[in-house]
Amino acid sequence: MEFSEHEQYLLRDWVVSQESARVGRKTTVACLQMENGYEVLGTSACVNPEEYDLEAGIYFATKDALKKVDEIVGYLRSSNSQWF
Numbered sequence: 001m002e003f004s005e006h007e008q009y010l011l012r013d014w015v016v017s018q019e020s021a022r023v024g025r026k027t028t029v030a031c032l033q034m035e036n037g038y039e040v041l042g043t044s045a046c047v048n049p050e051e052y053d054l055e056a057g058i059y060f061a062t063k064d065a066l067k068k069v070d071e072i073v074g075y076l077r078s079s080n081s082q083w084f
Helices: 005-013 054-078
Strands: 015-023 027-034 039-045
Touching: 005 015, 005 054, 015 054, 027 054, 039 054
Parallel strands: none
Antiparallel strands: 015 027, 027 039
């Protein structure tokens, strides 16, 4: 599983750290921290806890968080923020 070119850009240029953890029996949470300290959460879950895969969970939870990071970056760009 690989991230798209745009997702790689967001991870490289906007995210300064990432933490992920299994929560419960079938849920993964990813926390992406942006340069200004703002934290964005993403989640993923599988249907059957017997099929839980941490690597896949981290991947999908990170993709979920990146959708939110992308919205924040879009807002900052459209508002001529100090970030540019």
